[in-house]
Amino acid sequence: MSSSEVLQRAIQAARAGQKAxxxxxxxxxxxxxxxxxxxxxWLSGLVDTLEDxxxxxENVLTINPANEKVRAYLTDLERQxxxxxxxxxxxxxxxxxxxxxxxxxxxxxxxxLQLTRQALEKHLDYEEAWLLVGRVSTNxxxxxxxxxxxxxxxxxxxxxxxxxxxxxxxxxxPISAATRLEQMGEFxxxxxxxxxxxxxxxxxxxxxxxxxQIVRLEGLQNEKIRYVSPASxxxxxxxxxxxxxxxxxxxxxxxxxxxxxxxxxxxxLPWVFVGSFLLSLAEVRSDHIVWQKIFHEQGDxxxxxxxxxxxxxxxxxxIPHVLLLLDSINRLQNFEIPPIPF
Amino acid sequence: MLPLNDxxxxxxxxxxxxxxxxxxxxxxxxYMELFVVRDNYWPFFMKYAVTPQLILSAQGxxxxxxxxxxxxxxxxxxxxGNMLALWVFGRxxxxxxxPWRFLAFYLLAGTWAHVLFVLVQSDSRIPGIGASGAIFGLxxxxxxxxxxxxxxxLIFISFVPLWPRIxxxxxxxxxxGIQIVPAIQTLLREADYSINHWxxxxxxxxxxxxxxFLRPEAFxxxxxxxxx
Numbered sequence: 001m002s003s004s005e006v007l008q009r010a011i012q013a014a015r016a017g018q019k020a021x022x023x024x025x026x027x028x029x030x031x032x033x034x035x036x037x038x039x040x041x042w043l044s045g046l047v048d049t050l051e052d053x054x055x056x057x058e059n060v061l062t063i064n065p066a067n068e069k070v071r072a073y074l075t076d077l078e079r080q081x082x083x084x085x086x087x088x089x090x091x092x093x094x095x096x097x098x099x100x101x102x103x104x105x106x107x108x109x110x111x112x113l114q115l116t117r118q119a120l121e122k123h124l125d126y127e128e129a130w131l132l133v134g135r136v137s138t139n140x141x142x143x144x145x146x147x148x149x150x151x152x153x154x155x156x157x158x159x160x161x162x163x164x165x166x167x168x169x170x171x172x173x174p175i176s177a178a179t180r181l182e183q184m185g186e187f188x189x190x191x192x193x194x195x196x197x198x199x200x201x202x203x204x205x206x207x208x209x210x211x212x213q214i215v216r217l218e219g220l221q222n223e224k225i226r227y228v229s230p231a232s233x234x235x236x237x238x239x240x241x242x243x244x245x246x247x248x249x250x251x252x253x254x255x256x257x258x259x260x261x262x263x264x265x266x267x268x269l270p271w272v273f274v275g276s277f278l279l280s281l282a283e284v285r286s287d288h289i290v291w292q293k294i295f296h297e298q299g300d301x302x303x304x305x306x307x308x309x310x311x312x313x314x315x316x317x318x319i320p321h322v323l324l325l326l327d328s329i330n331r332l333q334n335f336e337i338p339p340i341p342f
Numbered sequence: 343m344l345p346l347n348d349x350x351x352x353x354x355x356x357x358x359x360x361x362x363x364x365x366x367x368x369x370x371x372x373y374m375e376l377f378v379v380r381d382n383y384w385p386f387f388m389k390y391a392v393t394p395q396l397i398l399s400a401q402g403x404x405x406x407x408x409x410x411x412x413x414x415x416x417x418x419x420x421x422x423g424n425m426l427a428l429w430v431f432g433r434x435x436x437x438x439x440x441p442w443r444f445l446a447f448y449l450l451a452g453t454w455a456h457v458l459f460v461l462v463q464s465d466s467r468i469p470g471i472g473a474s475g476a477i478f479g480l481x482x483x484x485x486x487x488x489x490x491x492x493x494x495x496l497i498f499i500s501f502v503p504l505w506p507r508i509x510x511x512x513x514x515x516x517x518x519g520i521q522i523v524p525a526i527q528t529l530l531r532e533a534d535y536s537i538n539h540w541x542x543x544x545x546x547x548x549x550x551x552x553x554x555f556l557r558p559e560a561f562x563x564x565x566x567x568x569x570x
Binding site for chain 1: 384385388389396397398399400401402403404405406407408409443446447449450453454456457460461467468551553554555558559561562563565566568
């Protein structure tokens with residue numbers, strides 16, 4: 001049978017729906033006559049996989065670069081191929097991510113990190129995978145880079161943004177960040193930061209300080225000390241100075257504010273409250289709206305902000321107390337000493 | 343029974359600065375009483391000690407006298423006894439609170455001691471002085487924070503001096519216990535004591551506020567039922 005006869009038979013078989021027979025005939029034909037453009041064109045529609053169809057189209061275009069129909073078909077095939085490849089990669093990435101997550105849950109962090117990286121090679125915009133890298137990586141720069149990518153992919157995720165902010169703070173001032181982690185009850189994280197610092201520091205005094213903190217934190221963990229939130233500590237400590245002021249004011253008005261009213265004394269109480277609150281805020285490290293609204297700072301406030309808050313707080317406490325004592329001194333000047341009763 | 347020293351070390355700070363300063367101030371004020379005030383005690387005490395009648399009628403120096411009375415003492419043994427107790431019970435309370443809050447608690451305990459004294463002996467014109475109300479507050483706080491603490495205490499058994507480490511709870515209960523009967527007698531007007539027992543009890547009960555004054559870690563330790 002001549003090449004043209006084989007081609008005709010293959011075309012007839014293809015039209016009759018006998019795809020397998022038509023394909024076999026065409027494959028035999030292109031083996032004998034590899035420059036047969038028509039044979040390759042028919043093959044591009046009969047082979048099973050996208051890759052084979054692409055090869056067939058490429059062969060057509062090698063033989064006849066002016067075949068615009070096949071060129072358009074090839075472009076469409078290549079688009080489909082890319083899409084399928086992306087779909088496949090995403091499916092692979094999801095599978096790898098879940099495997100990595102399982103390893104992370106078993107605390108096998110190095111395998112988890114390795115699998116997550118493989119997942120990211122297959123699917124670079126995989127937000128959850130970047131978050132997992134941020135969590136399982138032990139290198140702070142890698143963690144920051146991972147969270148930055150996650151924030152870039154999903155800027156509305158406030159939790160990730162806050163984690164990124166915390167990591168940046170941790171990098172800029174590790175000792176203060178460790179203290180803050182401890183205040184937040186994350187003893188393990190704080191301990192990790194101190195241990196990393198202890199390994200890096202070359203200053204013996206700083207090493208002693210860090211070592212003491214490590215011993216203290218380990219002690220807290222061993223003694224199973226309960227976590228008390230900074231907000232409740234601030235609330236509790238806020239009552240300290242108003243309680244003293246209230247007691248002194250009561251003594252000043254003869255334990256009876258109605259018999260000896262002195263409005264100006266009670267006006268001092270809110271000042272003492274605010275002062276006591278600021279003083280507590282300066283002492284207890286925590287994220288607070290005061291740092292953002294007044295000092296335009298993120299996190300738990302800089303040393304400067306805390307000093308200012310503490311100083312203002314102290315002033316607000318001292319002034320009403322001084323005024324109260326000045327009132328006492330004033331009363332003393334008009335006081336007639338009673339005679340000895342015995 | 344004379345408490346000498348708390349044998350347990352500090353946890354948070356080395357020097358109990360406010361305790362030391364309070365002791366120094368009390369001693370300086372006593373020196374002034376002896377050598378500056380001399381025989382002018384009555385007007386001096388009327389101005390700077392807590393007199394129930396004056397307090398209730400909002401006369402005299404009010405809040406100022408509440409504070410100054412805590413630094414006045416009626417004799418050397420009064421001063422020494424109080425200062426020893428301030429050192430024994432104050433050091434670790436200051437450690438648990440931090441210096442500023444310790445000072446606030448000390449003044450608060452002294453104030454509440456005076457409040458109870460004024461309320462119970464409202465018609466009295468006898469001025470009340472001494473740091474003991476505030477120190478009873480410290481003893482109450484010590485009992486709450488360090489119930490298992492031990493105090494080196496000087497005791498005499500048949501004139502033989504011994505200084506065992508006694509559990510703080512027994513010492514505090516002893517000192518509070520010996521206030522109760524005289525305090526009731528004072529209330530029923532069956533006896534008139536020169537010692538201000540109601541002020542001691544007032545100071546002691548003010549110890550319930552100590553939890554507000556603790557530093558965050560000490561408070562967390564207290565909640566965790568471990569040593570503060």
